[in-house]
Amino acid sequence: MSDESPWLSPAELAVWLKFSHLLVRVPQELDAQLRRDAGLNWYEYLALAGLSESPGRTARMSDLAVLTNGSLSRLSHVVKRLEDHGWVTRAPSPDDGRYTNASLTDAGWEKIQEAAPEHVATVRRFFVDPLTSDQLADLDHCCEAMQKALDGP
Template sequence: MSGPCEGDAEPCEPRWLSIEEQHLWLELREFASGLPRAIDRQLSQDSGVSGVEYAVLAAVSEAPPDGVRSGDLAALLEWEKSRVSHLLRRMECKGLVTRCAASDDGRGQDISLTGAGWDTVRAAAPGHVTLVREAIFDPLTPEELAQLRVSLQKIRTAAVEKGLW
């Protein structure tokens, strides 16, 4: 993604990473790929759902009793609507969610958990929170956690502002 230098039609020389930045980048890359794998493995073993299915179950479980619109669910999860739609179709086939025409205008869909969906999210939550606590919170001090939050927010904000995410 190297664009033209200011006032120049030639691409800029990449700003190569320093050795320290390379080490940090590799650590971050391994973390970013390892955590979702660990979450998927734990959830699959404990409750038979994937990390993305659990994310949907958790979000819908926190919605009002009449459910959540599928478009609102996509926005909440920050996923493409088509991704949510395909996942909801699979989860409906598994008996975890129900989809019905939205009560207010009939154009969208209201998503609710079935009894099996509620049972699944309730069974999955304890193991999931244990994994998250052991992987993220237990190794860090409260001060380190606060700094991690600030750092991640800064990175995310910059990425969004630059149109990277």
């Protein structure tokens, strides 16, 4: 540890430990709910949801990887599984053949429509409902500040 990075104060450490617990626990809860109720993992859901909200239900794979916060390699493996279920198709981009587009099929649209209500209820139960509107606004500001730190100067 360098002199430039002092140890966390007791108050900082207490908040960090609570936040660290949530960083692990919330994704586990979301993943478990989606597996149980929709037969999807959380990352598969994020990919389907991202496509469902994209114009024409189609997105470049590279853009979808950013949206799902995953590598292009990881996304390719997931999209292959989604293709095997008939929920997604892939094709070269008509605008630039160097890119591949992923598109949500009608069956994929039905799948995300089926999965969304319980998923939103779970997000609401663990994320939205425990907070007041002021706390949610404060959390939004906190997330923006942390995202800026992650994105760099």
